[in-house]
Amino acid sequence: MLENGIVGLTHDTNGNPIMHLAVTKKISIGRPAGFQGSKAPKKEDHFIFQTKNGRAEWIDDEELVRHFGTDCRELDIFLLWDDPDKNFKVSYQLWTASFCACCGNGKVALRKFELKELSNGTKAPVTQTISVNGRKAEVLTRVEPYETACPCELLEQVSMRKEIKGEKSESLLCKPVGTLYFVLKDFPSLGSLCKITTTSRRSIQQIYSAMIQILNLTRGRLAGIPL
Secondary structure, eight states: OOSSOOBTTTBOTTSOBOOOOEEEEEEEEEEOTTGGGOSSOEEEEEEEEEEEOTTSOEEEOHHHHHHHOSSOOOOOEEBSOSOHHHHEEEEEEEEOSSSEEEEEOSSEEEEEEOEEEOTTSOEEEOEEEEEETTEEEEEEOEEEEEEEESSOTTBTSOOOOOEETTEEOOOOOEEEEEEEEEEESSSOOTTEEEEEEEOOHHHHHHHHHHHHHHHHHHTSOOBTOOO
16 A cells, blocks of 8 residues: 555556656747748758747747757757656647547547548548637537547548638648657756657657667666767
């Protein structure tokens, strides 16, 4: 029996401590659609450093930019866990503009919407039309999460893109997502983490394979090694 703590909150069922750290820094190599009026996402050839403001919004991190510069292409980092699955979270994900609508591991997924069969034999999400600031938009009809087979026909294909009185509805695209959690060697911060996310299959395979290689060379150690 635990002398101190709560199973599922501070400890797992085996009595091991659970570490929940806030992600306060984000590093990316692109800008989302809408940044400075852009109509499409834009890739950069250098890292973009961001932090959260008081409203939990991602904004450019001026302190990191001053330190690393505006043309940084390499970073020294270290990981916090010896377990690759804790350092690098990977799954199939399908996002709308506001939430993750489906998340799967290649065998089973947890989905928050339903599909309907069309007259041509294909399937499409069940949607509804809403008004946002006086403009109509088509969005998913959310349901209670349920398990379904993974992958499915939504993997890496646009499944909903219709014109509604001149307005395009959101596009649904399922793809692999890998998020690496780490600490910047030059800016370690107690109680928090940095993250970088990729949707590239090749990058996901390379990052995971690199961690396995390091584990083999160090006989099981990943945490704290300068990378």
